[in-house]
Amino acid sequence: xxxxxxxxxxxxxxxxxxxxxxxxxxxxxxxxxxxxxxxxxxxxxxxxxxxxxxxxxxxxxxxxxxxxxxxxxxxxxxxxxxxxxxxxxxxxxxxxxxxxxxxxxxxxxxxx
Amino acid sequence: xxxxxxxxxxxxxxxxxxxxxxxxxxxxxxxxxxxxxxxxxxxxxxxxxxxxxxxxxxxxxxxxxxxxxxxxxxxxxxxxxxxxxxxxxxxxxxxxxxxxxxxxxxxxxxxx
Numbered sequence: 306x307x308x309x310x311x312x313x314x315x316x317x318x319x320x321x322x323x324x325x326x327x328x329x330x331x332x333x334x335x336x337x338x339x340x341x342x343x344x345x346x347x348x349x350x351x352x353x354x355x356x357x358x359x360x361x362x363x364x365x366x367x368x369x370x371x372x373x374x375x376x377x378x379x380x381x382x383x384x385x386x387x388x389x390x391x392x393x394x395x396x397x398x399x400x401x402x403x404x405x406x407x408x409x410x411x412x413x414x415x416x417x
Numbered sequence: 418x419x420x421x422x423x424x425x426x427x428x429x430x431x432x433x434x435x436x437x438x439x440x441x442x443x444x445x446x447x448x449x450x451x452x453x454x455x456x457x458x459x460x461x462x463x464x465x466x467x468x469x470x471x472x473x474x475x476x477x478x479x480x481x482x483x484x485x486x487x488x489x490x491x492x493x494x495x496x497x498x499x500x501x502x503x504x505x506x507x508x509x510x511x512x513x514x515x516x517x518x519x520x521x522x523x524x525x526x527x528x529x
Contacts, residue, residue: 339517348421348507348520349460398515405518407460 309393314412317387323380325411327393330374336397338369339405340378342389342413349392349407352378356398383415420444421521423508429527430498438493438524440508448514449491451483452507454523460507466491467514498528 310328317323329338337356341349353360353367355376360367366379380387392410420443430436442449451463465473466485480502482494491508505525509518 341520346505346523346525348423348509348522351517351519354517404462405460409459 308406309395309408311391311393311408311411313409314414316414316416317380317383319385319415319417320382323383323387323413323415325378325380325391325393325413326375327378328375329393329395332373332395333397334373336395338367338373338376339394339396340365340367341392341394341407342387343392343410344386344389352391383413385415385417387413388415389413421508421510421519423506423521423524425524426522427525427527429529430495431529432498432500434498435494435496437495438506438508438526440491440493440510440521442489442491442508442510442519442521444510444512444519446510446512446519447488448511448516449485449488450509450511450518451491451493452509452520454505454507455501456504464493465514472514495526498526500528502526503528 337354339354340352343349353365355367369376390410390412394405422441424439448467452460454460462475463477464483469485480497484492505523507523508521511518
């Protein structure tokens, strides 16, 4: 499984865009990039995932570089409730490929 | 919300007790998972069930005993635990094992 590298922590001003980077330089062609977040002592919450195209949903946008070696999760207008640990995970697709390998993530703090 | 519920949310038990954690998913999924999250450590996959059959046991000690009576319910039976088993236990489900996992809120377990 590909490994991911994320900054340990980031701060963002409330109302501004939060851009969370992730490096996955050893990703292979059949691996998805997934993002989850975990608010203190709660279960991880699914945010978004993608393969090679940029994706957007009601929560966030995911920008994947053309070589797929890195990605950025964008929260367009961060609020205090977005303070959480954000995990970037790469995961193969195909039968039986269910393993998520969680790293230590990025601790995002949204400041008032 | 995720549609995955876990009870109890908090549990304190002695090392000689027997207790059970319950997970229920209301999403019509066929795969269910148990994860463990110890303090300041990444999530660790413990067990995977697919269509009620256990397909993964990630070298978990026998004092943890999972049960999956149907695709909607998953239990984790606990007996003679150790203090180092204190952690957040998370349940997740997905349509099938290749698809996105959705997590419950977790059970915070303290073993005295």
